[in-house]
Amino acid sequence: MKIKQVEIFEVNLPLIKPFIISYATYPHIRSIIVKLTTECGVVGWGESVPDEHITGETPESTYAMLKNTLAPAIVGQNPMEFEKIHELMDKTVHRAPAAKAAIDIACYDIAGKKLGVPVYQLLGGRYHEKFPVTHVLSIDEPEKMADEAEEKIKEGYRSFKMKVGLDVAGDVKRIQAVRDRVGDDIAIRVDVNQGWINSANTLQALRKLESLDLDWLEQPVVQDDIDAMVEIKSKTSVPQMIDEGIRDMYDLRQIIAKRAADKINIKLMKCGGIYPAMKLAHMAEMAGIECQIGSMVESSIGSAAGFHVAFSKKIIKSVELTGPVKFTKDIGDLKESYIIPYIQLNEKPGLGLSIDETILAELTQNSEIVE
Template sequence: MKIKQIEVFAINLPLIKPFVISYATYPNMPSIIVKLTTECGLIGWGESVPDDHVTGETPEATFAVIKNTLAPILIGQNPMQFEKIHELMDAAVKDVPAAKAAIDIACFDVVGKKLSVPVYQLIGGRYHEKFPVTHVLSIDEPEKMADEAEQCVELGYSSFKMKVGRDVAGDVKRIKAVRNRVGDEIAIRVDVNQGWKNSANTLQALRQLESIGLDWLEQPVVADDIDAMVEIKLKTATPVMIDEGIRNVRDMREIIAKRAADKVNIKLMKCGGIYPAMKLANMAEMAGIECQIGSMVESSIGSAAGFHVAFSKKIITSVELTGPLKFSKDVGDLKESYMIPYIQLNELPGLGVDVNERILAELTQYSEVVQ
């Protein structure tokens, strides 16, 4: 089996409501979709959702690097040779993990279809039967976030990920408002997206939140300040998770060596796809660090890829892949697998996602074909 053609689509996924985090507000979600076709006529779908604050890539640059650099060197290659595919991509261009993730995901999808097995069977087999779905609360006024949380509890949600990071005092009010509204039995995870900058600000906030009973605190400081994470972990009983600070094997080695986190948030867009994500999960497992598969608010394609990784590993104990629930229109049908408060994957070959090419065409801003 060899790759015959790669099509690249730049699209905008329409959000039901704007997605607000510490450093940006997204009225819609830019995404790059890859359609990989083999000589035997099979199709694999991949996705890239880059973020210049996280992956160091923009959608425009990602489209260009896939079209001009990655796709041309992969025509004629065997998509089953995952290690070789990544070696070729890494030799052609440094970093650009989200761009490489799109190719990686498309390769796994088409290989699963070729062998008539779900992607999780290619990476260890299914371990988890289902995962709880965590609702993500965008940054808003404290009472509005509490209102949304209360409504979601009534729908069956039992855990929340709160986006904060605008200012410490306001964030403490937001977190307390949600806890007071939903009660002590609901799990609350707080994601600062680097917004508290340093350990001093973070510890100031945690002193006011120790009684709240947070599940964990995620990436309060700037991504590269691993030493600040070490200090926070030593001075608080609240578990801490690294997100933007874990992108590759080098980062994971440092985190393990310094015991800088209780948990790591692995995202396919940060590390380069399914194959590199499995390497990070295996490293974390050897060190006894629990993992989460996180979201860059991908469509059904990228979200399904993350779920296949999560469902295959015991050390992966949580997921936050809720992109398909946030879109008013999606290119795939993964939303059907969400049965709140759980998600359960189907057993279809590849990613198990039916891509609607009519909707893809409707959302496409521009596209290119590489043969």
């Protein structure tokens, strides 16, 4: 079986409300969708959601990279030979993980469909039956974040990921307001997205947050300052998670050696797809570091890929893939699997999705075919 054709679509995914984090506000999500077709007619879908602040890629560069470099390189290759596909992509271009993730995900979708099994069966089989769904609170005024949390509890949510990182004093008020509103039995995770910059600011905040029983604090400092994470971890009882600071195996090797984190946030867009994500999970497991599969606010395609990784590994303890419930329109039907407060995957082959190509056409800004 060989790849015959690669179709590339640049799309704008419409959000219900703007997504606000420490370094950007997103009125919609720009995504690159890839459709691989084999000589025997099997179709696989992949997705890339790049972020210039994290992966070093933009939607424009990713579209061009897929069109001009990666797609031509993989035409004629066997999509089920994952190691060779990644070796070829890595020899063709250095890094560009989000672009490579689109190819990787589509190859796994093809392999699952060809063999008649869900992708998680290709990764060791299903371990988890279901995962709790965490609602993500975008940055806002303290009372508005608390209001949203209270409303989501009524819908069934039992855990929240709070986006903060604008200023330490204001962020402490935001976190305190949500904890006061939801009570002690609701899980709260705090994601700073590098916004507190350094260990001094972070430790100042943590002195005021120690009593709030946070599940963890995520990426408080700039992404490459591993030593700051080491210092913070040594001086607080709040578990520390690294996100932007863990992209690939080389980052994780340093994190393990320095004991810089209690948890890591694996994102397919940061590491290059399903295949390298599994390598990170195995490395973390050997080091006794718990994992999460995180989100770049992907459509059903990228989100489903992340879920298949998460459902297959014991060391993956949480997921934050909430893109499909944040969009007014999506090109896949993964939203049907969100039964709040849980998500449970189906047993259909491949990614297990039905793709609405009419909606895909409606949301597409540019497209290209490579043969």
